[in-house]
Amino acid sequence: MTLFHFGNCFALAYFPYFITYKCSGLSEYNAFWKCVQAGVTYLFVQLCKMLFLATFFPTWEGGIYDFIGEFLKASVDVADLIGLNLVMSRNAGKGEYKIMVAALGWATAELIMSRCIPLWVGARGIEFDWKYIQMSIDSNISLVHYIVAAAQVWMITRYDLYHTFRPAVLLLMFLSVYKAFVMETFVHLCSLGSWTALLARAVVTGLLALSTLALYVAVVNVHS
Numbered sequence: 001m002t003l004f005h006f007g008n009c010f011a012l013a014y015f016p017y018f019i020t021y022k023c024s025g026l027s028e029y030n031a032f033w034k035c036v037q038a039g040v041t042y043l044f045v046q047l048c049k050m051l052f053l054a055t056f057f058p059t060w061e062g063g064i065y066d067f068i069g070e071f072l073k074a075s076v077d078v079a080d081l082i083g084l085n086l087v088m089s090r091n092a093g094k095g096e097y098k099i100m101v102a103a104l105g106w107a108t109a110e111l112i113m114s115r116c117i118p119l120w121v122g123a124r125g126i127e128f129d130w131k132y133i134q135m136s137i138d139s140n141i142s143l144v145h146y147i148v149a150a151a152q153v154w155m156i157t158r159y160d161l162y163h164t165f166r167p168a169v170l171l172l173m174f175l176s177v178y179k180a181f182v183m184e185t186f187v188h189l190c191s192l193g194s195w196t197a198l199l200a201r202a203v204v205t206g207l208l209a210l211s212t213l214a215l216y217v218a219v220v221n222v223h224s
Contacts, residue, residue, distance in 0.1 A: 017143060041087050057069065099151050179204060179205070
């Protein structure tokens with residue numbers, strides 16, 4: 001039974017990444033190693049972020065939620081956008097190819113580093129726990145988030161981007177960077193349950209994805 005539970009969690013977490021790789025056409029471009037390079041860049045960026053946070057933002061302990069401190073910590077996530085831009089700048093090809101390579105490599109590296117061991121150790125435990133199903137679903141939300149972030153970075157770095165689009169792209173990038181902080185604050189203030197918090201994150205990510213998609217289509221159509 002525990003092995004079956006682990007198999008369900010593993011499939012729910014990893015198969016969407018495999019399907020995305022196959023159906024997005026990346027397999028036809030032999031982009032596997034490009035995705036691996038994106039994953040290595042992710043590891044380097046996360047190391048830099050951890051060193052920066054450990055140096056300037058030590059762990060805060062107390063009964064009151066530190067709003068300012070958490071906001072400043074969330075600002076470090078701008079490094080993810082810089083890393084995605086670095087990955088895309090090293091790849092030649094169409095915009096959608098660059099976006100998918102960077103996002104899929106980045107999200108897969110996060111999945112392996114942050115969820116692989118907890119799933120392997122926890123989901124194979126004696127007792128069934130819904131948190132591993134939630135963790136697997138959350139990994140899919142992260143994949144959408146990084147595709148959205150990569151698309152936003154690609155749009156803002158276009159040298160021929162119309163000035164009318166720039167404020168909207170910058171606003172969406174701001175929301176992407178501070179989405180996790182806003183959701184964490186909202187969950188903390190409203191004392192939401194784990195399933196409600198997961199649903200809220202999925203809805204917010206979906207709305208952000210639809211807004212970015214609409215803007216991406218508009219930018220591509222204008223410049224085509």
